[in-house]
Amino acid sequence: MAATIKDVARxxxxxxxxxxxxxxxxxxxxxxxRARVLAAADDxxxxxxxxxxxxxxxxxxxxxxxxxxxxxxxxxxxIKAAQAQARGRDYHVFVADTDEDPRVEEELIxxxxxxxxxxxxxxxxxxxxxxxxxxxxxxFVVVNRRIKGMPxxxxxxxxxxxxxxxxxxxxxxxxxxxxxxxxGSWTSNEMQGVAAETPGLDLVFFGPNxxxxxxGLAVAADVAACGASAVLAYNDLVALGxxxxxxxxxxxxxxxxxxxxxxxxxxxxxxxxxxxxVAMPAAAAGRMAVxxxxxxxxxxxxxxxxxxxxxxxxxxxxxx
Amino acid sequence: MAATIKDVARxxxxxxxxxxxxxxxxxxxxxxxRARVLAAADDxxxxxxxxxxxxxxxxxxxxxxxxxxxxxxxxxxxIKAAQAQARGRDYHVFVADTDEDPRVEEELIxxxxxxxxxxxxxxxxxxxxxxxxxxxxxxFVVVNRRIKGMPxxxxxxxxxxxxxxxxxxxxxxxxxxxxxxxxGSWTSNEMQGVAAETPGLDLVFFGPNxxxxxxGLAVAADVAACGASAVLAYNDLVALGxxxxxxxxxxxxxxxxxxxxxxxxxxxxxxxxxxxxVAMPAAAAGRMAVxxxxxxxxxxxxxxxxxxxxxxxxxxxxxx
DNA sequence: TTTAGTCTGGCAACCGTTTGCAAGGGAGGA
DNA sequence: TCCTCCCTTGCAAACGGTTGCCAGACTAAA
Numbered sequence: 001m002a003a004t005i006k007d008v009a010r011x012x013x014x015x016x017x018x019x020x021x022x023x024x025x026x027x028x029x030x031x032x033x034r035a036r037v038l039a040a041a042d043d044x045x046x047x048x049x050x051x052x053x054x055x056x057x058x059x060x061x062x063x064x065x066x067x068x069x070x071x072x073x074x075x076x077x078x079i080k081a082a083q084a085q086a087r088g089r090d091y092h093v094f095v096a097d098t099d100e101d102p103r104v105e106e107e108l109i110x111x112x113x114x115x116x117x118x119x120x121x122x123x124x125x126x127x128x129x130x131x132x133x134x135x136x137x138x139x140f141v142v143v144n145r146r147i148k149g150m151p152x153x154x155x156x157x158x159x160x161x162x163x164x165x166x167x168x169x170x171x172x173x174x175x176x177x178x179x180x181x182x183x184g185s186w187t188s189n190e191m192q193g194v195a196a197e198t199p200g201l202d203l204v205f206f207g208p209n210x211x212x213x214x215x216g217l218a219v220a221a222d223v224a225a226c227g228a229s230a231v232l233a234y235n236d237l238v239a240l241g242x243x244x245x246x247x248x249x250x251x252x253x254x255x256x257x258x259x260x261x262x263x264x265x266x267x268x269x270x271x272x273x274x275x276x277x278v279a280m281p282a283a284a285a286g287r288m289a290v291x292x293x294x295x296x297x298x299x300x301x302x303x304x305x306x307x308x309x310x311x312x313x314x315x316x317x318x319x320x
Numbered sequence: 321m322a323a324t325i326k327d328v329a330r331x332x333x334x335x336x337x338x339x340x341x342x343x344x345x346x347x348x349x350x351x352x353x354r355a356r357v358l359a360a361a362d363d364x365x366x367x368x369x370x371x372x373x374x375x376x377x378x379x380x381x382x383x384x385x386x387x388x389x390x391x392x393x394x395x396x397x398x399i400k401a402a403q404a405q406a407r408g409r410d411y412h413v414f415v416a417d418t419d420e421d422p423r424v425e426e427e428l429i430x431x432x433x434x435x436x437x438x439x440x441x442x443x444x445x446x447x448x449x450x451x452x453x454x455x456x457x458x459x460f461v462v463v464n465r466r467i468k469g470m471p472x473x474x475x476x477x478x479x480x481x482x483x484x485x486x487x488x489x490x491x492x493x494x495x496x497x498x499x500x501x502x503x504g505s506w507t508s509n510e511m512q513g514v515a516a517e518t519p520g521l522d523l524v525f526f527g528p529n530x531x532x533x534x535x536g537l538a539v540a541a542d543v544a545a546c547g548a549s550a551v552l553a554y555n556d557l558v559a560l561g562x563x564x565x566x567x568x569x570x571x572x573x574x575x576x577x578x579x580x581x582x583x584x585x586x587x588x589x590x591x592x593x594x595x596x597x598v599a600m601p602a603a604a605a606g607r608m609a610v611x612x613x614x615x616x617x618x619x620x621x622x623x624x625x626x627x628x629x630x631x632x633x634x635x636x637x638x639x640x
Numbered sequence: 641t642t643t644a645g646t647c648t649g650g651c652a653a654c655c656g657t658t659t660g661c662a663a664g665g666g667a668g669g670a
Numbered sequence: 671t672c673c674t675c676c677c678t679t680g681c682a683a684a685c686g687g688t689t690g691c692c693a694g695a696c697t698a699a700a
Contacts, residue, residue, distance in 0.1 A: 002433075002457050004656055015680050020658060030678060047457070049434045051371045051380075052656035055685045060371075062431070070415070071396035079390055083417055087424070092431045094414035095390070097403055104407070111382070111412045113322075114369045114686095115435065137322050137367075240590065267587045270560065324686060335650050340688055350648060372686035375655045434656095643700075651692085656685105663680085670673085 003044035012040040023048055054114075062092050063293060064112035064119040066105060070097040072212065072237060073265035074282060075122065078143075081286030082120060089294055093120075100182065100211075102126050106134070113138045118293040120286075121145070125182060141293045143285055145186045149300040151292040153285050157190040157262070160278035160307035164232055164260045165198050167276075167309060172318035173230040173258060174200070177223050179216065179242065180207030181234035187262070188234060195232065204228055213241030220245025229257060229318045236261035236268040236277055243271070243314065254316030264310055273313035281305040323364035332360040343368055374434075382412050383613060384432035384439040386425060390417040392532065392557060393585035394602060395442065398463075401606030402440060409614055413440075420502065420531070422446050426454070433458045438613040440606075441465070445502060461613045463605055465506045469620040471612040473605050477510040477582070480598035480627035484552055484580045485518050487596075487629060492638035493550040493578060494520070497543050499536065499562065500527030501554035507582070508554060515552065524548055533561030540565025549577060549638045556581035556588040556597055563591070563634065574636030584630060593633035601625040 009016040014037060021028045022037040029037070040046075054060040065082055067075045083093045094116065098105040102125045112119050118139040124131060128147050131140065135150060142152045168176060178195055180188040188207065195203055204226045209215035216238035223231055224246060233239035239261030243253050253259050253273055261268060261277040268275035288303050295301070329336040334357065341348045342357040349357070360366075374380040385402055387395045403413045414436065418425040422445045432439050438459035444451060448467050451460065455470060462472045488496060498515055500508035508527065515523055524546045529535035536558035543551055544566060553559035559581030563573050573579050573593055581588060581597040588595035608623050615621070 006656080016657080017659075017681080018679060020656095021679090024658070028678075033678080045456075047430060047433065049656050050431065051374055051434050052685090053658075054371055055375065055656080055687090056658045058685085062435075064414075070390070070399055071393070073391070073393065076391035076417075080417060080419065084419070092416070092428065094384075094416060096412070096414060097396075097400055099400065099404070108412065110367060111370065113367065114371050115382075136365075267590050270587050271590055272592045326686080336686090337651080337688075338649055340686095341649085344688070348648075353648080369686050372655090373688075375657095375686080376688045378655085641700100644698090646695100646697075648695085649693095651690105653690090654688085658684085660683090661681085663678105665676105665678085667676085668674085670671100 003046040004049070005046070007044055008037065008041050008046050011044060012036045060115060060117050061090060062094060062116040063290070064108075064116040065093050065095045065122065066098060066108055066112075066119060066124070067095065067122045068098050068100045068105075068125055069212065070095070072235075073267060074235065074263040074280070078122065078282040078286040081283035082290050085287040085290040089290070091290070091294070093290075098125065100125060102130075106130065109134050109138065118296070120289045120293060123185070123187070125184070127184070139293065139296055141289045141296065143289050146302070151296050151300055152302045153288045153292060154302060154304045155280050155285060156304050156307050157187050157278075158194045160262065160280075160309060161191045161194040161232065162198070163309040164278055165195060165201070167311060167315065168230045168232075168258065168260070169200070171230075171258065171315065172320070174318075175202040175204070175228045175230075177204045177206060177226055177228035177231045179209060179219055179223065179231055179233045179238055180205065181209060181211040181215075181238070183208045185211070185234070191232060191234070207234075209234065209238060211235055212237045213244065216241025216243075217245040220249065224249055224251055224257070230315070231257060231259045233259060233261045236263040236265045236275055239275055239277070239314070240267060240271060243273075243275075254314050256319065258315040258318070260315060269312075276312045276315040277310055279308045279310050281307065323366040325366070325368070327364055328357065328361050328366050331364060332356045380435060380437050381410060382414060382436040383610070384428075384436040385413050385415045385442065386418060386428055386432075386439060386444070387415065387442045388418050388420045388425075388445055389532065390415070392555075393587060394555065394583040394600070398442065398602040398606040401603035402610050405607040405610040409610070411437075411610070411614070413610075418445065420445060422450075426450065429454050429458065438616070440609045440613065443505070443507070445504070447504065459613065459616055461609045461616065463609050466622070471616050471620055472622045473608045473612060474622060474624045475600045475605060476624050476627050477507050477598075478514045480582065480600075480629060481511045481514040481552065482518070483629040484598055485515060485521070487631060487635065488550045488552075488578065488580070489520070491550075491578065491635060492640070494638075495522040495524070495548045495550075497524045497526060497546055497548035497551045499529060499539055499543065499551055499553045499558055500525065501529060501531040501535070501558070503528045505531070505554070511552060511554070527554075529554065529558060531555055532557045533564065536561025536563075537565045540569065544569055544571055544577070550635070551577060551579045553579060553581045556583040556585045556595055559595055559597070559634070560587060560591060563593075574634050576639065578635040578638075580635060589632075596632045596635040597630055599628045599630050601627065
């Protein structure tokens with residue numbers, strides 16, 4: 001059994017409160033005593049039990065981070081950045097994956113409650129209502145979703161979408177397919193909003209779709225059939241799946257159809273053709289989210305991060 | 321403030337122990353009383369505080385899962401499988417990333433101690449000695465490492481390496497470069513061991529290397545210069561980096577050099593040329609690790625999972 | 641009616657820490 | 671020499687639960 005505070009106290013003939021203070025308020029204990037306690041603690045391999053400590057202090061120095069799909073390469077940079085940032089603040093980040101299932105997401109949040117000081121919700125699949133309810137039990141910071149009065153870090157998807165569309169129209173495309181993501185995704189809505197209000201476009205919508213390759217693969221045939229000469233895909237994974245499906249049908253990208261994704265993930269760079277995409281500031285978002293959570297006496301601060309269009313090889317001039 | 325067990329007790333005029341039993345030993349409380357308690361609890365939105373519960377019971381129903389690099393596509397399937405398996409056992413998995421830093425790894429384990437019932441250590445970077453010491457405080461299951469008396473799930477890297485080498489020799493390769501991973505990596509050792517005892521090979525070793533693209537990119541020049549006609553790389557990421565570096569030097573894969581990786585990650589399949597690789601049973605490993613942890617009254621059970629060579633496009637006949 | 645056994649629920653100790661309060665001792669000022 | 675004040679430490683309650691033990695109320699058997 002691991003040594004407890006009592007063992008240390010007994011070993012050096014001192015009260016537990018003194019041991020406690022040695023760790024959490026060293027200035028309140030005599031240097032000589034402190035040294036003895038430290039020695040004994042080290043000797044016994046004592047480590048304060050963080051769970052027990054949390055019980056009285058109400059702080060765990062942990063935070064939870066929930067993503068829909070860890071396998072999506074978009075998330076790891078965000079996660080790593082969040083972890084690094086938290087580490088610098090003496091916090092630890094525990095990650096969990098919901099497998100795109102809102103029920104699992106709720107379950108996980110409930111589990112996190114009281115074991116962490118707050119939760120970073122990345123691209124949640126839960127309804128706003130539900131999130132608001134759960135927020136009564138544990139502080140949230142939401143990434144890629146706007147919820148009234150809740151701290152959020154947003155990525156400027158609208159801006160990115162606008163640039164992407166300009167790029168496409170500049171290449172002569174008019175009939176453009178929009179391949180969206182899961183139902184209720186904020187990102188999807190932003191994209192569609194921008195596209196809808198851009199004049200002179202002939203839009204075709206496809207969705208909802210799974211936000212991974214399978215989703216892109218599944219709509220490839222429909223996209224090919226709809227006569228669009230360019231596609232704006234929900235994310236890079238979908239774009240990649242789409243390209244794969246297209247090339248299986250002997251449809252060349254970008255020769256016959258141009259494709260743009262969102263995120264700028266590694267496989268997109270490795271792919272042939274290299275994917276044109278709207279880069280999302282994932283790492284910065286991870287860092288910001290941590291900071292927002294830590295400051296979040298400050299209620300519903302909202303931070304919006306810029307995106308950038310990266311033109312590579314999957315877009316080209318429209319066939320005439 | 322969230323409702324506590326006391327609030328529920330007070331609300332329905334019953335002792336806290338009765339409320340407690342309503343949840344943790346329902347058969348000990350009268351159905352009528354139970355119903356009242358449940359109603360009150362539901363009404364107040366009461367959820368037992370898992371941390372507090374753990375304090376007395378010693379069980380958290382959480383487990384930790386530590387990986388060196390979440391951004392390595394090898395891990396997500398393992399993580400997801402572990403989470404799914406755990407969920408089926410009423411457990412939750414918290415993931416953390418060490419950023420390949422042994423000190424962070426130790427720190428994370430210490431943080432997990434007492435907040436989880438056990439930790440899954442995937443491809444740890446810590447020394448065996450250290451792991452054994454830490455194991456006094458929290459149960460471990462180690463993935464891809466063999467430590468005396470500690471439950472482990474291993475992947476049959478030796479078998480995979482053997483098949484890979486046979487494939488290569490069958491194509492006429494004799495001078496083969498071994499690009500290993502980080503220092504002390506069990507997988508690297510296995511690979512090297514097998515290669516060393518295979519007769520008729522002319523081996524060149526490169527290592528240690530970072531276990532990601534950067535690592536492969538960095539040795540590309542040396543590999544090219546060493547005159548090997550084929551390469552066995554630590555993992556797919558390294559292999560991909562290597563191929564990238566090689567093609568930057570106008571060296572064709574597989575025309576001039578054949579490359580084999582390990583893991584079978586998605587980007588390898590998307591790459592041109594598609595990567596020949598030794599597929600690792602990541603998902604099965606995740607499931608097994610969870611099961612081992614849960615059973616681990618059973619001490620140091622070791623499970624070994626099979627691997628399989630998948631021949632794609634990055635290997636070819638040796639130039640004559 | 642007495643006796644033994646079964647249900648049910650209260651009591652209180654405990655898990656490992658923190659923290660407000662108070663007491664004892666020593667130092668410095670008057 | 672006496673009074674303050676500060677420093678150090680102990681005491682005990684609290685955090686939110688769980689659980690062994692005990693007692694009262696019934697039930698059923700004798």
